[in-house]
Amino acid sequence: MNEPIIKVQNLKKYFPITKGFMIKKHVGDVKAVDDISFEVYRKETFALVGESGCGKTTAARTMLRLIDPTEGKIEILGQDISNYNRTQLLPFRRKMQIVFQNPIGSLNPRMTIGQILTEPLLFHKIVETKQEAYDKAIELLRMVGLKPYHMDRYPHQFSGGQKQRIAIARALSVDPEILFLDEPTSALDVSVQAQIINLFLKFQEELNLTYIFISHDLSLVRFISNKVAVMYLGRIVEIGDVDEVFENPVHPYTKALLSASPIPDPKIEKQRKRIILTGGVPSPIARPSGCFFHPRCPFKTEKCEKEYPKMYKISENHQVSCYLVEKEGV
Amino acid sequence: MEPILSVRNLSTWFYMEEGVVKAVNDVNFDLHENEVVGIVGETGSGKSVTVRSIMRLIHKPGKIVSGKIIYRGRGKEEDILSLPDDEMTKIRGKEISMVFQDPLTSLNPLYTIGDQLMETIIQHQNVDRKTAWEIGVEMLKKVQIPEAEKRMMAYPFEFSGGMRQRAVIAIALSCNPKVLIADEPTTALDVTIQAQILDLMRDLQKEFKTGMLFITHDLGVIASMADRIIVMYGGRQMEVASAEDIFYNPLHPYTHMLLRAIPRLDKKQDKLEAIPGQPPRMIEVPDVCPFAPRCPRRLDKCSKELPELAEMEPGHYVRCFNPVVESEKSEAITNE
Ligand SMILES: Nc1ncnc2c1ncn2[C@@H]1O[C@H](COP(=O)(O)OP(=O)(O)OP(=O)(O)O)[C@@H](O)[C@H]1O
Ligand SMILES: Nc1ncnc2c1ncn2[C@@H]1O[C@H](COP(=O)(O)OP(=O)(O)O)[C@@H](O)[C@H]1O
Ligand code: SF4
Ligand code: SF4
Ligand SMILES: [Mg+2]
Ligand SMILES: [Mg+2]
Numbered sequence: 234m235n236e237p238i239i240k241v242q243n244l245k246k247y248f249p250i251t252k253g254f255m256i257k258k259h260v261g262d263v264k265a266v267d268d269i270s271f272e273v274y275r276k277e278t279f280a281l282v283g284e285s286g287c288g289k290t291t292a293a294r295t296m297l298r299l300i301d302p303t304e305g306k307i308e309i310l311g312q313d314i315s316n317y318n319r320t321q322l323l324p325f326r327r328k329m330q331i332v333f334q335n336p337i338g339s340l341n342p343r344m345t346i347g348q349i350l351t352e353p354l355l356f357h358k359i360v361e362t363k364q365e366a367y368d369k370a371i372e373l374l375r376m377v378g379l380k381p382y383h384m385d386r387y388p389h390q391f392s393g394g395q396k397q398r399i400a401i402a403r404a405l406s407v408d409p410e411i412l413f414l415d416e417p418t419s420a421l422d423v424s425v426q427a428q429i430i431n432l433f434l435k436f437q438e439e440l441n442l443t444y445i446f447i448s449h450d451l452s453l454v455r456f457i458s459n460k461v462a463v464m465y466l467g468r469i470v471e472i473g474d475v476d477e478v479f480e481n482p483v484h485p486y487t488k489a490l491l492s493a494s495p496i497p498d499p500k501i502e503k504q505r506k507r508i509i510l511t512g513g514v515p516s517p518i519a520r521p522s523g524c525f526f527h528p529r530c531p532f533k534t535e536k537c538e539k540e541y542p543k544m545y546k547i548s549e550n551h552q553v554s555c556y557l558v559e560k561e562g563v
Numbered sequence: 564m565e566p567i568l569s570v571r572n573l574s575t576w577f578y579m580e581e582g583v584v585k586a587v588n589d590v591n592f593d594l595h596e597n598e599v600v601g602i603v604g605e606t607g608s609g610k611s612v613t614v615r616s617i618m619r620l621i622h623k624p625g626k627i628v629s630g631k632i633i634y635r636g637r638g639k640e641e642d643i644l645s646l647p648d649d650e651m652t653k654i655r656g657k658e659i660s661m662v663f664q665d666p667l668t669s670l671n672p673l674y675t676i677g678d679q680l681m682e683t684i685i686q687h688q689n690v691d692r693k694t695a696w697e698i699g700v701e702m703l704k705k706v707q708i709p710e711a712e713k714r715m716m717a718y719p720f721e722f723s724g725g726m727r728q729r730a731v732i733a734i735a736l737s738c739n740p741k742v743l744i745a746d747e748p749t750t751a752l753d754v755t756i757q758a759q760i761l762d763l764m765r766d767l768q769k770e771f772k773t774g775m776l777f778i779t780h781d782l783g784v785i786a787s788m789a790d791r792i793i794v795m796y797g798g799r800q801m802e803v804a805s806a807e808d809i810f811y812n813p814l815h816p817y818t819h820m821l822l823r824a825i826p827r828l829d830k831k832q833d834k835l836e837a838i839p840g841q842p843p844r845m846i847e848v849p850d851v852c853p854f855a856p857r858c859p860r861r862l863d864k865c866s867k868e869l870p871e872l873a874e875m876e877p878g879h880y881v882r883c884f885n886p887v888v889e890s891e892k893s894e895a896i897t898n899e
Contacts, residue, residue, distance in 0.1 A: 284753040392841045422605035422780070424857075427824040427837035449754065452783070456826035456835065476831060493758035494828050495783025499806040501829065502787035509762055510755045513723045 236311065237272035238443050239279075239296070239411065244269050244305035246288075246295045250518065263517050265291040267467035268305070273460070275410075276437060278444040280454040280475065282490070283464035284514050289447045292464075293413045296445070297329055298322055310410070327357050330404035334416035336396035340388040346399055347384035350374070350406055357407050373402040377432060394425035401432060405440070415447045430457060451494040455479050460550075463487045466517050466525045473551035483553040486526050524555070532557060565635055566593035567741050567774045568617070568659075573630035575616045582847040586612040588798045590630075591872070594742065597772040601789030601806070603779060605842050609798040610778045614744045617776075618661055619643065619651055634658065636741040657687035660735035664747040666727035669734070670719040676703070676730050677715030680737055687738045702733040706763060725756035729763065736767060743768070744776045749784065761787060782825055786810060794818050797843045797853025800872055804879040814875055814886040816860045852884070860885045 247262040266288045273279040281289040294300050296307050298314060307315045314325055333339045340349060350370035351363070360366045371381045377398040388396055397417060404412055414433070418426040430453070436442055448454050454461055455475055462472040463486065471484040482488045489508045496502055510529045515521055524542055527533040536556055545558040570592050577584040587609040594600050602610045616627050632643040636658050643654065655661075663669055671679060680699035684690065690698070696715070703711035706729040719727055728748060735743060745764065749757035765788065768775050777788050785792060785806070792809040794802040794817065802815040813819045823836040840857040852858070855865040862885050872882040 284755060394841060422842060423782070423825050424605060424821060424838040425841065427835040428839070430826075430835055431837050450826075451754075452826040452828040455828055456832055479828070489755055491828065493754040495781065495787050496827060496829050497782040497786050497810065497822065497825055498827075498829075499786040499789075499810055502783070507758060507762065509759055511759075513725050513756060514753065 237308075238275045238310060239273040239445075240306070240308035241272075241296065242270050242306040242308070244292070244295060244307060245303040246291050246300065247303045261518060264467045264520070265517060266295060269462070269464075269467075269469050271460075271462055271469065271472060273443060273445070275443055276441050277460060278437070278446050278458040280446045280448065280458035280461040281464060282448060282451060282454055282461060284490075285449075286514060286517065287464040288467040288517075289464060290415055293331070293415055293445060293447060297331060297413060298325070327359075327407045328409055329411045329413065330407065330409040331413040331415065332397070332400050332404050332417045334419050336393060336400050336420070337388070339400055340396060340403075342388055345385050345387055346370075346374070346379075349388075349399065349403055350384075353403065353406050359407060369406070370402075373406055376405070376436075377402045378428075392425075393421050394428060397421065397429055398432070401429075401436075405436065408440075409442070411443045411445065413445045413447075416449065418453070419449065426453075433457065451479070451491060452496075463490065466515065466520055468525065468554070470526065470555070471551075471553045473548075477548070477551050481551075483547060483551075483558060484526075484555045485530050485532055485557070487553075489529075564595065566595045567634070567636055568594040569631075569633040569635075570613075570617065571631040571633065573613065573616055573632065574628045575612050575621055576626060576628050578624040578626065579846070584845045585848055586625075586798050586845060587616065590800055592793055592800070592803060594774045594776060596741065596774050597769075598791070599768060599775045599777055599789050601777045601779065601785040601792045602795060603782060603785050603792060604795035605780060607842060607845060608795040610780075610795055611746055613795075614661070614746055614776060614778060617643065617744065618655060618659065634742075653687070656683055656735075656740070657738045658740055659742040659744065660738070660740040661744040661746065662728070662731050662735050662748045664750050666724070666731045667719065669731050670727060672719050675716050675718055676722070680715070680730075680734050683734050684737050698737060699733075702737045703730070705736070705767065706730070706733045708733070724752055725759060728752065728760055732760075732764065732767070736771065736773075739771060741774060742776070743773045744778075746778045747780070748777075750779070750781075757784075764788075782822070794821075797848065798845060799853060800880070800882060801854065802879075802881050803872070808876075808879050812879075814879065814881045814888075815883050816858050816885070816887055817854045819887045852882075860887070 244266060245268055246266040247264050249259050250261045250263060251257040252260045281292060283289060295302050302315050306313050309325055347370055350373055351366035354360050354366040354369055360369055374383055379398055418429050446458055458475050461475045461478050462469045465486050471478060471487045479491060482491055489510045492508045512529050521528050523538040523540055527537045542554045542556050544552045544554050546552050570590055573587060573590040575587040577586055590613055604610050615621055617632055621627055627644060634641050634643050677699055680702060681695040684695040684698050699715055700711045703714055708714050708726060708729055749760050779785050789806050792806050793800050796817050802818050809818060813822060820838045824838055826832060826835060838857055843853050850869040851867060852865045852870055855861050865884055870882045870884045872880050875881045
């Protein structure tokens with residue numbers, strides 16, 4: 234429990250912006266992920282939240298080494314995999330799996346469920362014979378609440394929730410230790426969302442899984458995760474224990490996100506004081522000077538426009554990057 | 564006072580190759596001036612088809628198979644469903660306006676925001692271009708688009724998603740309609756932008772005393788917007804009551820379970836109570852309780868007959884043979 238299973242240090246992922254057709258000129262970068270650091274321990278659920286385009290998916294894809302990092306370290310189970318090549322990465326492909334938002338796009342429409350589930354088992358040599366693969370696939374289907382006769386069906390014959398169960402079964406087939414869940418329920422109806430979330434909780438308990446959970450839904454994040462990192466334009470602006478961050482948010486952006494998240498309770502909703510942010514999310518290509526949040530921040534001072542604030546430690550489990558900490562000595 | 568809009572026994576079906584999709588069945592409700600009625604329900608429960616029927620935007624293979632939609636905004640009672648087409652064009656955009664989930668479906672990419680605003684204004688109000696321009700600028704200011712004069716000349720692609728939805732709201736409200744229908748107007752937006760748009764819609768609805776039909780699948784959003792709520796499932800109204808009754812005193816098993824299946828931002832919960840099974844397929848459904856296959860309170864009768872939407876408490880309507888009663892409710896709420 235004392236060694237982190239994931240350790241991300243100063244991770245950056247820049248996408249070059251080029252101009253010109255024949256001769257491509259590098260004219261700038263989309264700084265999708267820009268110097269993020271955090272640690273995740275076994276059996277924890279670590280959530281990444283923030284508005285569309287803030288870099289959540291890019292952070293996950295870089296950690297999975299589906300794309301190459303621009304800079305920084307990714308330590309998984311004690312090994313720095315940031316420069317590993319394909320062969321070196323192979324064992325990690327098993328240890329880390331991903332479940333996407335859109336179950337339709339992530340399952341091959343021409344393969345039966347049986348083929349979808351047995352293929353990774355044989356590829357990673359988790360089983361030796363086709364028969365063993367078949368048996369294990371049936372076992373996986375049972376675990377996610379589906380039936381053996383589903384083996385011969387195709388993805389389009391299933392509902393959204395069932396497809397997500399199949400995607401989970403496939404992810405679990407290779408006995409992973411870490412699951413990346415990128416908005417895994419946002420395409421599902423609420424009545425079905427709860428089924429899938431409960432499955433995740435059950436498997437975490439039974440299989441000691443560690444989750445990286447990406448979501449726009451802060452209520453869901455509060456329910457499922459232990460720790461949360463709030464991202465804004467590629468950087469983490471507040472990070473810590475989920476209850477502490479959600480009950481005592483310090484960064485004005487975190488406060489705004491929380492106050493904008495609706496609560497299913499009409500009395501509370503009608504009395505709530507909201508921080509309504511003016512303006513939209515700036516582009517990661519032309520980020521504001523100083524603290525990136527300053528054009529939308531109701532508390533900005535002159536200093537905020539000049540220099541990016543460092544991470545201040547508020548408690549053992551809570552850090553925030555905002556000058557208000559200095560002023561108020563929170 | 565009489566409601567501005569009354570929907571009576573509305574049924575809209577789609578005649579598909581696979582069979583008849585009974586998207587909306589026997590829907591009844593009233594909307595008053597200065598009132599917000601919310602419609603919640605899962606994907607496919609019939610929310611959009613209900614409001615598209617009100618606007619007469621149902622096309623083949625769809626058909627409004629029965630019902631009346633009484634509009635009382637023009638000094639008399641008119642059944643929208645039996646108006647001639649040219650009368651309907653006078654109602655759409657002037658008397659009843661609609662805002663959709665994706666602002667790009669209601670904006671033409673080839674015209675400036677100003678052109679589109681002025682087109683609506685000139686079509687429905689007896690004004691010249693100069694006055695229409697001035698009204699347009701006023702409307703953009705009302706929806707808090709900065710530099711309104713300059714923005715009149717911008718094209719939709721020059722706007723962010725949130726700004727586009729503001730522009731659509733400006734167009735929808737430009738002729739001061741008595742009824743505004745908003746079909747998931749913020750579903751495609753980030754929460755901070757959603758909060759801005761909801762705030763704006765609440766303010767403008769109060770200012771203009773508009774009757775608003777607000778559709779969403781998000782129980783948090785509906786709690787912040789609606790005075791009364793219709794809960795739909797499988798193409799039917801399951802429960803209709805004040806927002807407070809729906810949230811604090813739900814009588815229908817589906818509403819009751821739905822509220823326990825969603826996580827809450829303001830509470831540490833240790834479990835979510837999932838509803839087993841899946842939402843129904845809508846093809847060739849028999850006239851029985853649509854929730855029966857998933858309902859823990861099911862009686863024999865539930866899969867044989869269709870319960871009526873009955874008034875169980877004053878103003879509180881429920882379609883169920885075995886509704887959740889008071890004593891059972893307190894036991895269930897102990898999940899802190
Ligand atoms: N392959 C790519 N090439 C160029 N830019 C990219 C690429 N992938 C992502 N980006 C940019 O990087 C930024 C972060 O994108 P990312 O997909 O990580 O956001 P996100 O936080 O997951 O957003 P969402 O909530 O919408 O899923 C965005 O500005 C995006 O346009
Ligand atoms: N144009 C159409 N053609 C065929 N079926 C349709 C059409 N529009 C809606 N439906 C069906 O009607 C039902 C209700 O749909 P809708 O009102 O759009 O649901 P929602 O509550 O998600 O808005 C669904 O089963 C849907 O598939
Ligand atoms: S550093 Fe300044 S601008 Fe940035 S969030 Fe804090 S107060 Fe606002
Ligand atoms: S009518 Fe029967 S099946 Fe339907 S909701 Fe009521 S108790 Fe459940
Ligand atoms: Mg993403
Ligand atoms: Mg809809």
